[in-house]
Amino acid sequence: MTKCIFDLDGTLTREESLPRIAEHFGIGSEMETLTREAVLGKIPFWASFQKRVHLLKTLPVREVADVLYDIPLYEGLIGFIARYSGSCAVATSNLSCWVERLAERIPCEVYASAPKLEEGRLLGIETLLDKAAIVRDWQREGHRVIFIGDGSNDASAMELADIAVAAGITHRPAEAVLDVADYHFQDVDNMVETLEHIMSETTDRSETTNPE
Template sequence: MTTAYCFDLDGTLTRQELLPLIASSVGLEDEISVLTEATISGVLPFDKSFKLRVRLLRDAKLDWIHAALSEQVEFDRHILDFIASRPEQCFVVTGNLDIWVKPVLDRLGIQSFTSTARLDDGRLDGIAHILHKGDAVSSLRDRFERIIAVGDGMNDVPMFEAADWRIAFGGTHSPNRLLVKLSDFVINDGNALCRLLNML
């Protein structure tokens, strides 16, 4: 049976939420952190929160963002090893903007689904498309017989609803309560997560 493994990016594959790191490059950590926490907990819908966060960060220079992410982003070694053992079956599914997270995705070296930026003269002008994670998972159905989703936040709910197996992962912070209810498994350690993925 062919299986696809769909991973959220922020706080799942990475040990940090990325937008607060991006915000630190322009001195907007507090504002972005409040919006990020409200989104993770489900208080603020992802689409609305993301539009607000993009508006706040629109003037941040792309090279500053890439430098901040390249220097500060850390991955769980066990999850990286798992991905490296089956790169054709692993996918990043993130609502983050493609142009912002490119250096992180390049380091992972696997296929990804992202939101896409609208550019004007090479500068961020807004959002061209906000990714619906359920659509990303569904698009893999013609290639894979089974889909396993791993995530931690409220915006992962559509991905979980479209997947066959659902794992709420608390490697960085406790997973969202609704996500936990939808989950088949709840795991808080990268090594344990990979052992489970190898057994499923």
């Protein structure tokens, strides 16, 4: 079976989520710079993410989740996920406590980084999601894995994936992503059409190999 793993920010969302949070709370300038440099791989993602979480950790967790619930999504990709929900997942480095409401709008399993919380207050990051580990786990189960992403923190997972798709629909993907990508799309419709073709090829092959 073919499985699809989607990055969230800038891949399924029409904008990066952390700058949106910062803008809502009036602390946008430094956040925008840190996010842009992390996406492009100019500074290590882990260091950037720690700094960005530190900037936001005093904010009310529930209010942050409410802000992200309204972030615009690429409906064409959400429609694709709905059609193949059992074969799709989202892998985001963002914190589960922040994206839990947004995840309600995405019809598949969502993997996220684990926050360190105390009485509903964010203290920091407990565990950063290892996207490559999800790819490896699915491949061990015998699946062919497609990974769709745009940021430098997607590159290691994309390099392991059987098919790597660079999503250039929100901004230019990181060079590390482009280096390992089998496809690079700047248009959602073209991306969906290609993913549909790959999924239908898999179905046709399965039906031919294992006729009823």
